[in-house]
Amino acid sequence: MHFLPTLSALLCIAVYAVICNATHYHQQRPLLSEAVCFSLSHALSPASAVYYPGDPLYDKGVYHYAISSTQRSKCVVEVGNANDVGKTLIILGRRRTPFAIKSGGHAMNPGFSSTPDVHISLYRLSEVKYDPISRIAEVGAGLIWDDVFAALEPYGVGVLGARVTGIGVGGFILGGGYSWHTNQYGLACDSVVAFQLVQPNGRIIDVTKQSDPELFFGLKGGFNNFGIVTKFTLKTYPQGEVWGGSIYNLEDTLPAVQAATVAFQEKVTDPKAELIMTYNYVPSMDQIVVTQLMFYDAPTPPSGIFDALMDIPAIQSDVATRSFHSFIKILPANTTIGGRAVYAGFPVMSLTRTLSEIMVNESKFWGRALADKTQVSLSYDIEMFLPSIYSHTSDKSAFPPRRDIPFQPFTMAYTWNSSEFDADFHTAAVASSDYIVKAAIAEGQTELLDAPSYPNYAIAGTPLEKMYGENLLVLRALKARVDPDDVMGLAGGWKF
Numbered sequence: 001m002h003f004l005p006t007l008s009a010l011l012c013i014a015v016y017a018v019i020c021n022a023t024h025y026h027q028q029r030p031l032l033s034e035a036v037c038f039s040l041s042h043a044l045s046p047a048s049a050v051y052y053p054g055d056p057l058y059d060k061g062v063y064h065y066a067i068s069s070t071q072r073s074k075c076v077v078e079v080g081n082a083n084d085v086g087k088t089l090i091i092l093g094r095r096r097t098p099f100a101i102k103s104g105g106h107a108m109n110p111g112f113s114s115t116p117d118v119h120i121s122l123y124r125l126s127e128v129k130y131d132p133i134s135r136i137a138e139v140g141a142g143l144i145w146d147d148v149f150a151a152l153e154p155y156g157v158g159v160l161g162a163r164v165t166g167i168g169v170g171g172f173i174l175g176g177g178y179s180w181h182t183n184q185y186g187l188a189c190d191s192v193v194a195f196q197l198v199q200p201n202g203r204i205i206d207v208t209k210q211s212d213p214e215l216f217f218g219l220k221g222g223f224n225n226f227g228i229v230t231k232f233t234l235k236t237y238p239q240g241e242v243w244g245g246s247i248y249n250l251e252d253t254l255p256a257v258q259a260a261t262v263a264f265q266e267k268v269t270d271p272k273a274e275l276i277m278t279y280n281y282v283p284s285m286d287q288i289v290v291t292q293l294m295f296y297d298a299p300t301p302p303s304g305i306f307d308a309l310m311d312i313p314a315i316q317s318d319v320a321t322r323s324f325h326s327f328i329k330i331l332p333a334n335t336t337i338g339g340r341a342v343y344a345g346f347p348v349m350s351l352t353r354t355l356s357e358i359m360v361n362e363s364k365f366w367g368r369a370l371a372d373k374t375q376v377s378l379s380y381d382i383e384m385f386l387p388s389i390y391s392h393t394s395d396k397s398a399f400p401p402r403r404d405i406p407f408q409p410f411t412m413a414y415t416w417n418s419s420e421f422d423a424d425f426h427t428a429a430v431a432s433s434d435y436i437v438k439a440a441i442a443e444g445q446t447e448l449l450d451a452p453s454y455p456n457y458a459i460a461g462t463p464l465e466k467m468y469g470e471n472l473l474v475l476r477a478l479k480a481r482v483d484p485d486d487v488m489g490l491a492g493g494w495k496f
């Protein structure tokens with residue numbers, strides 16, 4: 001049964017290849033994805049490869065951080081260079097074959113970098129080149145940040161990358177990118193000098209502020225709407241040893257931790273310091289375990305920044321002076337790997353005592369409400385930044401749509417392990433994040449009425465206006481110019 005459609009599809013290839021070469025049909029008859037996999041395996045250079053179910057490299061290709069973001073595609077295409085990316089897009093576009101583009105596979109929304117059809121994996125685009133004269137780095141779009149940091153470390157430089165292990169270069173930058181250096185230098189997308197873009201028509205172009213200001217703007221937050229980015233040229237920054245790590249506290253010290261965290265938010269203005277506090281509801285204990293991730297961009301922080309937090313008795317602590325790369329490696333990010341998961345990001349102006357209490361209550365309330373639904377963990381992330389983070393550039397970007405509201409990108413993450421409860425967790429995450437934002441507005445944070453949601457954290461179903469605001473009109477026009485046949489509409493993600 002299973003072989004019949006495949007066989008007839010293969011016949012179609014033979015017949016239509018003749019017709020198309022003769023008449024240059026722009027759009028060809030749709031083919032079964034199996035047949036498109038077959039024709040890609042013949043069209044691409046030896047730099048690329050196509051893998052099928054059963055091959056370990058197929059599993060690596062479709063892998064995601066959250067299992068709920070993984071789908072079994074017909075094949076995985078590991079593209080080896082920009083030229084092959086171009087050929088792939090032309091074939092997929094002509095056949096109207098749904099496809100996925102995956103860099104590090106950390107998308108939390110189902111279908112954003114997965115598909116039942118043709119899965120493109122960027123792993124082979126893994127080169128890092130550093131030019132000590134211009135002090136810029138060229139970084140392949142299929143790398144994870146860990147490897148970029150490791151490659152640049154010998155030169156004493158770093159780039160604005162992700163804050164924990166395993167995250168892809170591609171989705172992170174194309175969505176904005178909050179890093180451990182954002183207080184000092186801004187968003188990761190602000191640090192881009194050039195994008196190497198394969199357009200939906202297969203053409204390879206370098207997009208800079210000079211070459212195409214509108215497209216340069218659009219790629220900074222616009223993900224895969226305009227094609228596939230194969231390489232990023234990035235500004236680098238001096239990077240020596242850093243101070244940082246993680247600390248865990250139980251509920252007995254929660255009031256002290258909350259007070260010290262709110263004080264940190266109010267008083268610390270040193271841009272080298274960053275702090276993330278997370279309330280984790282642990283079902284087996286029916287209590288909250290607090291994680292604090294601390295960072296200072298020098299071997300020792302000046303006194304008065306982290307002391308109050310460090311003085312609170314902790315159940316576990318791993319804070320030290322270390323290389324930046326090893327700092328990223330030791331942070332806890334893998335505890336929920338492989339579960340079903342959802343993120344729901346929401347903007348907050350600043351952490352107040354009231355808001356801190358509300359988030360504690362939310363994690364307990366929903367933790368208990370969802371306890372019987374194979375819940376693995378619930379966490380609420382308070383990501384504190386300085387109000388100046390959006391003012392490091394005067395260049396505009398697709399995200400954030402406005403830079404005059406200094407919102408912070410808080411988020412929450414639920415992890416569970418049975419697909420039967422997907423809808424329950426999604427609904428709860430939307431309700432809880434809305435509740436917190438409404439409470440913050442009621443408390444006087446009225447800027448939140450106009451503050452955008454961060455597209456890399458926003459939960460599926462978030463209206464595009466909420467993330468891109470007034471930029472949306474421009475982005476839609478740009479999309480029509482760059483991709484008139486809507487080839488990129490065949491791939492998942494936020495779609496203009």
Ligand SMILES: Cc1cc2nc3c(=O)[nH]c(=O)nc-3n(C[C@H](O)[C@H](O)[C@H](O)COP(=O)(O)OP(=O)(O)OC[C@H]3O[C@@H](n4cnc5c(N)ncnc54)[C@H](O)[C@@H]3O)c2cc1C
Nearest residue numbers: 103104105106107113163168170171172177178224229493
């Ligand atoms: C554990 C964890 C920690 C995180 N920490 C941070 C953090 O510190 N700061 C932060 O800002 N965000 C963070 N995020 C969010 C993260 O930035 C997004 O999930 C991001 O999209 C992941 O990028 P990726 O390449 O790994 O994802 P993927 O799933 O591979 O891709 C995400 C989206 O981008 C598209 N895409 C990827 N590469 C390309 C490309 N080269 N060309 C065109 N389109 C492309 C995909 O098609 C998909 O729609 C975190 C997420 C997780 C799960």
Ligand SMILES: *[C@@H]1O[C@H](CO)[C@@H](O)[C@H](O)[C@H]1NC(C)=O
Nearest residue numbers: 165166329330331333334337
């Ligand atoms: C996290 O998981 C990845 C993939 O399984 C692994 O390579 C990495 O070493 C893990 N990191 C930590 C800190 O456990």
Ligand SMILES: *[C@@H]1O[C@H](CO)[C@@H](O)[C@H](O)[C@H]1NC(C)=O
Nearest residue numbers: 358361362365366431432435
């Ligand atoms: C705790 O959170 C729930 C759910 O949002 C809410 O209904 C309840 O009123 C909150 N309780 C307190 C004391 O804030």
Ligand SMILES: *[C@@H]1O[C@H](CO)[C@@H](O)[C@H](O)[C@H]1NC(C)=O
Nearest residue numbers: 373374375376416417418419
């Ligand atoms: C979910 O996780 C719990 C606890 O880790 C485990 O007992 C249970 O078997 C898991 N269920 C599934 C469907 O994997």
